[in-house]
Amino acid sequence: MSYFLQLVVSGIVVGSIYALSALGFVLIYKSSRVLNIAHGQLIATGAFITYALAVWAGIHIALAFFLSLIITFFIAMSVERVFLRRLIGEPIISVIMVTIGLMSILDGLIYLTPFGTLNFSFPEFLPTTPIRLGGVSISWTQLVGVIITTILIGGFSWFFRKSTLGISMRAVSDDQLASMSIGISIPRVFGLAWAAAGFSAAAAGTIIGNITGLNFETLQAFGITVFPVVILGGLDSIIGAVVAGIIMGLIQQFAAGYLDGHWGLHGTASLLPYIILLVILLFKPHGLFGIHEIERV
Amino acid sequence: MIMAVNRWLATGNYFTTYKQEQRIFQTNLDRTVFIAFLMVVFTWPLFFDVSSKYMLVVDNILIAIIAVIGLNLLTGFAGLISIGHAAFVGVGAYTLASFSRVLGDSHVLITHAWPLMLLISGGVGAVIGAFVGLPALRLKHLYLAIATLSFQMIFLWIINFSTFFNQGQTIFIGRAYWLTGQVARDDHYLFWYYVMLVIVVMCGFGVRNLIRTRYGRCLVAVRDNDRAADAMGMHPGLTKVYAFALAGFFAGVAGALHAYLFRGVGFESFTLGHSITYLAMAIVGGLGTLVGSFFGPTAIYMLDLKVENVAEYAGTIFSETMNLATGLRPLTFGLIIVLFLMFEPRGIANWWRISRSYFKLWPFRF
Numbered sequence: 168m169s170y171f172l173q174l175v176v177s178g179i180v181v182g183s184i185y186a187l188s189a190l191g192f193v194l195i196y197k198s199s200r201v202l203n204i205a206h207g208q209l210i211a212t213g214a215f216i217t218y219a220l221a222v223w224a225g226i227h228i229a230l231a232f233f234l235s236l237i238i239t240f241f242i243a244m245s246v247e248r249v250f251l252r253r254l255i256g257e258p259i260i261s262v263i264m265v266t267i268g269l270m271s272i273l274d275g276l277i278y279l280t281p282f283g284t285l286n287f288s289f290p291e292f293l294p295t296t297p298i299r300l301g302g303v304s305i306s307w308t309q310l311v312g313v314i315i316t317t318i319l320i321g322g323f324s325w326f327f328r329k330s331t332l333g334i335s336m337r338a339v340s341d342d343q344l345a346s347m348s349i350g351i352s353i354p355r356v357f358g359l360a361w362a363a364a365g366f367s368a369a370a371a372g373t374i375i376g377n378i379t380g381l382n383f384e385t386l387q388a389f390g391i392t393v394f395p396v397v398i399l400g401g402l403d404s405i406i407g408a409v410v411a412g413i414i415m416g417l418i419q420q421f422a423a424g425y426l427d428g429h430w431g432l433h434g435t436a437s438l439l440p441y442i443i444l445l446v447i448l449l450f451k452p453h454g455l456f457g458i459h460e461i462e463r464v
Numbered sequence: 465m466i467m468a469v470n471r472w473l474a475t476g477n478y479f480t481t482y483k484q485e486q487r488i489f490q491t492n493l494d495r496t497v498f499i500a501f502l503m504v505v506f507t508w509p510l511f512f513d514v515s516s517k518y519m520l521v522v523d524n525i526l527i528a529i530i531a532v533i534g535l536n537l538l539t540g541f542a543g544l545i546s547i548g549h550a551a552f553v554g555v556g557a558y559t560l561a562s563f564s565r566v567l568g569d570s571h572v573l574i575t576h577a578w579p580l581m582l583l584i585s586g587g588v589g590a591v592i593g594a595f596v597g598l599p600a601l602r603l604k605h606l607y608l609a610i611a612t613l614s615f616q617m618i619f620l621w622i623i624n625f626s627t628f629f630n631q632g633q634t635i636f637i638g639r640a641y642w643l644t645g646q647v648a649r650d651d652h653y654l655f656w657y658y659v660m661l662v663i664v665v666m667c668g669f670g671v672r673n674l675i676r677t678r679y680g681r682c683l684v685a686v687r688d689n690d691r692a693a694d695a696m697g698m699h700p701g702l703t704k705v706y707a708f709a710l711a712g713f714f715a716g717v718a719g720a721l722h723a724y725l726f727r728g729v730g731f732e733s734f735t736l737g738h739s740i741t742y743l744a745m746a747i748v749g750g751l752g753t754l755v756g757s758f759f760g761p762t763a764i765y766m767l768d769l770k771v772e773n774v775a776e777y778a779g780t781i782f783s784e785t786m787n788l789a790t791g792l793r794p795l796t797f798g799l800i801i802v803l804f805l806m807f808e809p810r811g812i813a814n815w816w817r818i819s820r821s822y823f824k825l826w827p828f829r830f
Contacts, residue, residue, distance in 0.1 A: 204547070204607055204613075250802060261805050263545055263609060264747060270800030271740055275795025283791060391617065391736075394610050400607075438621045441614035448599040448611050 169302025174424045176415065180205035180309045180378070183316040183414020188389050188398040189408035193366035195405045197340045198360035200259060201251065204266045206368060208273035208355060208391015213239040213369025215282045216374040236369045243365025247358045255354065267371040277383055279448055287381040312374040319370055320409055323363070327405065336360060340403065348449055360438065365448050388437075398447055401457020411455060486676045490667075505661060509654055519653035521765060523725055526660035526716050528761035532666050532745045533754075534714025539743070540752035541675065542707035543687030544600070546607040548616035549742040552712050554734030555592045556585035556719025558623065561635040561729040565628060570638035578640050578724060582663075585720035586713045591714020600704035608704070616736055623731045632731035635721050656725050658730055663721070667714065671754055674710075684752075737794065744801045750811025759812040764797070771796050 188210055188426050195203045203209075216238050220231035250269060257389045277283045294308035329331040337345040339356045347353055372386055379385055400407025423436040447454065468504075479485040489495040535549045546552075560581055563574055574581060596615045600608055624632045640647050640655070647655045674680040682703050685693040690700040723729045741764065749760020775789035804811060 201604075220504045250806070253806060257593060257809075259606070260539075260543060260545055261809060263606070264743065265802055265805050267547065267740055267743060268805065271744075271794045271798025271801065275791045275793065276792030278794065280790070391613070394613060398607075398610060422538065433620065433625050438618060441617045441621075442622075444614045445599070445611060445618075447602060448607055452599065452603050452607055463816075 170424070171399065172301070173301045174420045175310075176303050176305055178417035178420035179413060180305070180313055180416070181419060181437065182413035183313050184371055184375055184378075184389070184412075185392065185396050185415050186369055186409040186412030187316045187319060187374070189393050189400065189412050190405065191367040191371070192393050192397055193400075193405055193408045194323075194336075194360050194364045194367070196397070197405070198336050199251075199357045201266065202263050203364065204263065205270035205273055205390070206364070206393055207387040208270055209239065209243060209365055209368035210372040210375070210385035210389050211277060211282075211363070211383055212242065212273065212372070214372030214381055215277070215280070216369065216383055217373040218282075218287055218376065222287075228289070232370075233375055235373060236366050239365040240362045241365075241370035243368070244358050244362035246365075247361035251357070251361070252354060255357070274387075282381065283383055284365070289377050289381070306378075314377055315370065315374060319367060324405065326327065332359065353415065392440055395444040396455075398444050398452075399454055401454030403458055404456035405453070405455030408456055415443075417442070436461045465813070483582050488672055500597055502665065506658075509657065516653050518648075519657060520725075521769065523653055523657055523660060523679040524764045525722050525761050526657070526664055527725065528742070528765065529664055529744060529758055530660070530667055531715050531718035531742055532749065532761050533757040534711040534718070535550050535742050535746045536754075536757045537671065537674075537683070537714070537752065538707050538711035540748055540750075540756070541680070541687065543705060544597075544704060544707060545743075546612040546708075546711065547739055547743070548596070548612035548614075548619070549608055549711070550734045550738035551612075551616040551619035551717060552589055552593055552715035552738070553719040553722065553742075554619055554731070555712070555740075556589045556621070556666065556716030557723040557729045557734070558629060558719070559588040559631065559698065559716065560637060560720045560723045564635055564637050564729075565630075569610070575638045575646075582720045586716040589684035589716020589719065590709040590713040593715070594705050594709035596712075597616045597705045597708025601701035603761075613736075616739055619734040620731060620735065628730075634728040634730045636728050639727065640724060652727075653725075660721055665718065667717075668754065668758075671757075675754070679703075679706070687752075740794075740801075740808070741797060744797045747801055748804050748811055750813025750816075751809075753811070753813035755816055759816065760766040763812060764800075767796060767800070768793065 188206070191209070192203055195201055195206075213235055217228075217231050217235035220226045220234055221228045224231075246269065250263065251382055254265060259353050293311060295307075297304040297306045298310065328336060335346065335351045336356050337360065338349075338351060339353055339392045343353060344358075352373065371389070375386060375389060381383060392415070395410060396411045400411030401411075418439055419436040422439045426432050488497065509519075530619075531549065531553050534552075535546060538544050538546050538549075559681070562575070563571070564582065567573060596611060597608070599611050603611075623629045630634070639652070641653065682693070682698050683706075685698060685705045686697070686700045693703075694700050719734075722733065726733075745760035746766045747760070748763050749758065750756030771792050772789060775792050778788050778792075808814060
């Protein structure tokens with residue numbers, strides 16, 4: 168039983184990180200209908216900036232984290248400004264392919280830094296002894312990670328519900344023409360969506376980096392695991408991203424805990440999300456919470 | 465009034481029937497130039513002594529051309545993004561590898577009956593392609609891009625974790641035989657150059673013909689407006705599945721050729737990075753054009769050679785541990801994709817079109 172509970176706890180930890188990564192992805196998709204293939208690279212960039220600030224520049228880690236959020240915010244905003252702004256109105260296929268190119272560019276830039284090939288780990292700034300509750304243990308980094316994730320997701324949902332900017336972003340995602348007519352600047356909203364995505368990606372990256380260590384391949388893989396999560400949750404639903412993220416984390420942990428080693432199976436945790444993705448695409452393509460667009464000719 | 469047209473010197477557009485417009489070669493000059501070009505391509509290795517390093521590059525370009533023809537059908541003509549084309553190529557290569565695993569790497573079927581093997585690999589590629597494309601029955605291209613991406617991940621997982629596929633380590637393929645006996649080590653690259661050349665020419669004519677048939681026009685119609693295509697009696701979903709099968713076929717053949725050329729199959733040639741490279745080739749060449757499938761791989765491989773040189777040169781300056789080549793390659797490919805999409809979305813094929821019409825209409829500007 169405690170084995171099961173342990174899996175549940177670590178599933179929730181991983182899942183909340185998925186939720187945070189998926190959040191940024193959904194933000195971009197919701198406002199501008201762009202599939203951001205380069206999201207994993209944004210996550211990695213955020214994590215590396217935090218590390219560079221905290222270790223190489225010697226800033227306190229909390230401040231470094233905060234600064235990294237801001238820097239990635241502006242990086243993502245300028246990416247939108249430079250590459251995607253001029254593609255507004257182009258067919259969606261070329262916009263997606265621009266993000267594929269972007270992924271390649273960011274890959275190349277990261278490989279040019281030491282982060283591309285070497286492994287780093289954040290300095291320990293929390294107690295290393297895990298917290299034990301009955302048979303279940305959770306490390307401090309994981310706990311802090313979950314807390315920060317919860318705060319950020321809460322903050323984002325407040326932002327979308329109450330603030331004027333958030334409401335205007337929702338309006339744009341609902342109907343671009345109507346929101347233009349009431350004076351919302353669409354390019355500005357797109358830029359903000361990317362910036363917010365960069366913000367959440369940096370947070371996710373730093374939290375992952377704290378838990379698993381900084382490895383480019385791992386961080387980048389989170390950007391691709393985001394796809395099963397957002398498809399499960401529905402591409403344009405923020406609640407969906409959160410719920411599906413946690414479900415996906417649980418599924419992965421259960422797969423690793425119960426399937427691996429039996430019947431000659433290994434590494435099922437990295438496979439199962441994609442199989443789920445294909446099954447959902449076949450049978451319930453709009454996911455758990457996505458809006459089913461009805462086409463009328 | 466129908467003007468008498470000299471089919472050698474025709475400069476304008478004199479079509480009076482649709483049939484005329486759909487001819488593969490519009491003028492005799494076109495045909496002559498094409499035949500001359502083919503003769504040059506087939507005979508140049510006889511006159512120049514090419515080192516096997518460069519012959520290998522040429523062979524790689526030809527393989528990529530076959531794969532990109534398939535990708536171009538899928539992404540250019542049918543408008544479906546595939547971020548898993550390298551996995552389809554891998555399906556072809558691993559079909560051959562499974563034969564090698566079951567029968568032994570020098571079984572007669574592999575060494576003597578390689579044309580059959582190429583066809584089988586293509587067929588398996590087509591079946592898997594159609595299977596991955598099944599969500600197309602219900603979905604639009606956004607979701608399909610994700611389906612292909614997940615196929616890429618599943619493919620790599622299966623290769624890396626199953627003992628049948630040697631967990632991604634190299635599986636050897638025997639040397640092929642030709643009429644004169646086993647292909648010698650020195651002639652290996654040259655032999656496959658000719659084989660691939662014949663296949664590329666066949667693929668080129670095949671696609672050119674496909675595009676002017678009912679099925680080819682279906683693909684384009686579904687890309688441009690699937691609802692209108694539906695209203696005109698086509699089945700958009702089936703057309704998309706069909707496009708996936710076609711792309712899978714070309715990729716499968718390319719994969720089997722890749723396996724024969726390198727005499728082995730390993731997972732590292734079929735990663736996500738390669739999928740993106742194929743996409744870059746298709747975009748740079750020009751999506752939705754046949755000539756683009758030829759220009760794209762050539763341009764990208766040329767660029768790749770240059771990048772390698774630059775990386776080597778820069779490696780002598782910066783003696784640090786950082787790996788310049790692994791960084792510069794994705795960086796240039798990404799930049800090329802983005803720049804072409806932003807400034808020349810129709811690719812190199814457009815430059816080709818412009819220069820052709822310039823010569824055709826000369827001395828008039830328009």
